[in-house]
Amino acid sequence: MTGEGNECGDGTGGAGGRRRRLKLAVLTLVGVLVLGAGGAGWAFWRLNGNIRSVDIDGALGDDRPARLRSSSEPSASAAAPPPPSGALNILVLGSDSRSGEENAELGGGDEGAGARSDTAMVVHVDEGRTGATVVSIPRDTLVTRPPCPLESGGSTAVAYNAMFNSAYAVGGPVCAVKTVESMTNVRMDHYIEIDFSGFAKVVDALGGVTVTTDEDIDDDDSHLTLEAGTHRLDGEQALAFARTRHGIGDGSDLGRIGLQQKLVKALLDQIASTDLLTDPTRLYEVADAITGSLTTDTGLDSLSELTNLGESLQGLSPDDTRTVMMPVTTAPYDRNRVVAEEPEAGELWESLK
Template sequence: MSSPELPTTHKRRRKPRRVWRGIGISAGIFVLVLAIAGGAIYAKFNGNIEDAPLGESIVEDDTPKGAMNILFIGSDSRDLKTSEYGKGTGSQRSDALMLVHFSKGNTRIDAVQIPRDTKTELPACEDTGSGAFAGGPGLMINSALDGGPACSVRAVEALSNVRIDHFVQLDFEGFASMVNALGGIDVCLNEAMVDPLAKLDLPAGKQHLNGKNSLALARTRHAVGDGSDIGRLGHQQVVMSSIISRARSTDVLVRPDRLFKFLNALTSSITVDEEISSISKLTGLAKRAKSVDDKNIRFITMPNGAAPGDPNRVVKTPDADTIFAAIAKDKKVPVKSSDATTKVEPTAPVKILNAARTPGLATTAQAALAELDYTVTGLEDSQKPSATTRIFVDSTPEALATAKKLNKNFGFKAEIIEQPTGMTGVWLILGADRIEAGITAVTPKPVTATTRTASDSLCA
């Protein structure tokens, strides 16, 4: 076995229907569209669907082929057939926005919840049937919806730099009707929740909710945390996960009466862009959603912080940009939950040796490794030049794991050579191949965010 080099001694047409919030659930419930048998029933459901313009994107069309981004929009409008939710005013704002990413190959679905109180610069939006929206700096993102769903799409594109392919909206009444058509949903609450404004009064523990109570749980602000928009997003994740689980269950799929009621409620309640405004198009989404395992359907609250000068509003943080960048490139979102104990992988110290004879290369590598929390113990020049990058490790499992992680994080594809004696930890030997290739992380450092998968235990 060869010895490591020793260092030297020096160093898109009808008017859109008014809608509800947080509709990420549709990614799961579209699965049921697959059961439609055609004929008169098909025509009925197809005729139920309303559409609205998507508008022109403001983001370059560079989404990897096969990936898809859908914006699920909700509204605080009370202009409904019923007065149960309050008196309508003729205007609307989004209570929540959810950017849902379908990966290429349908291996995962990532749904990013964007708090309605997010302040940002909103782009102007031309009249698409609901009135033009002027836009401007320092505005809350929920205000864009008053110009119609296309304006919300443009607002989220400007915030995220992610191109949006489609949108879906759902109203208060339709949400409650769909939950009832499913036979209700199961949830588990860590504590009792009471909010008279949302007409919510639920005990702690496992329980079965009808449509009205499910809606109240998703809507409540005052029964959780400090009464802010952020506090309720976790419960919306619970409700959406429960609906996905229920919609996929066998007893719904094999019950024609329940399935008919559900599909009728769904198609009567959604407003979508024109490109997916048919049962056949929605069936295509259903096939994609059906192929994704529950454990790979993940809800993520957009990382945020208090807005400058306004603690009652939020702005996105650099961690949010990391998440959006991964979605735009159809990469696995580098996020770890803030609600669970994160497993810390054992790592070994890394010594960096410059075998490329290029001044400053080791220093550049040190900065790149430090960004991903590697422990760098020293920088040295190698006694011998090398054309390729290699990694030497001692005989410990930690050293081998660290070497493999270096290859993964930086795309080195370096040979890993075990050296039982004469060294400790990991030696990263930078070869001449790094001069042009550089040293840049290809997998970013995981960011912390509130997350939940559709397969998580309700009482976790």
């Protein structure tokens, strides 16, 4: 089985309409992130304090792929630095957290069972920030998991033919980043993680999200049942939609990736169509949900840094944004797992350098 690339967007309203929706979404995101800066100081303090961070750079040191040569971040000494414009790679994870009552109620499982990265996407933004490629990595991909540093000291052991999502389970965000960099030889400039309960809260704060499915869905594991057609989903249903795999296609992770990419576009459209900028109360609710669900690297762990990133993406065109899946094929020693298909996978990662 091979992952094929496909362009983002369904053509509704034409290229101009899609470009307008994406720009509205980015502007709304910027408004969400700077909410407190223009209003009460306590709001800014609250939202800024919501964001959790992990020092990825400090943990991994210099034993990593080289930074993108085109990367050009603004000087910290500049009085009013312009938004960055260099090429950028961001690892975005959706975590199957096994801790916390809210996450458990949404399918996270028992607190003592650890955590997994249920969704993984590498977002590559081109030089000039006018185009992007979003690469989904199937969680069932078998990889060589490198030794990863642990907070308690020491490191995990190297593991061969390990499932990709086990990296997060054994070593958290640091090991997830190191594993992606090891398998791609591409440096991740930033890391963003959103958890189960946080994702559901964001969708609910937006008033739900509208999706269309081409086939019936009936998945006992995600507890989602939908007839083929268009549906308005609340946060819990949207989360189930993103996690569904057994109720569609051949039941593999590849079908779930298609649903996840469809959901990302639907959320983008929902943000663009929700007039948050004229509704401060609703804007704060969305901002609180977004920041409260995020874990980032230390380079994105403040409202000002996230705002700077959001502003730099205002010129991003959906016509130049594509969503693809890492090319994979069935593992020769396990029909239920996949491995990177070469040379296609290597060529894809090379194009992101």
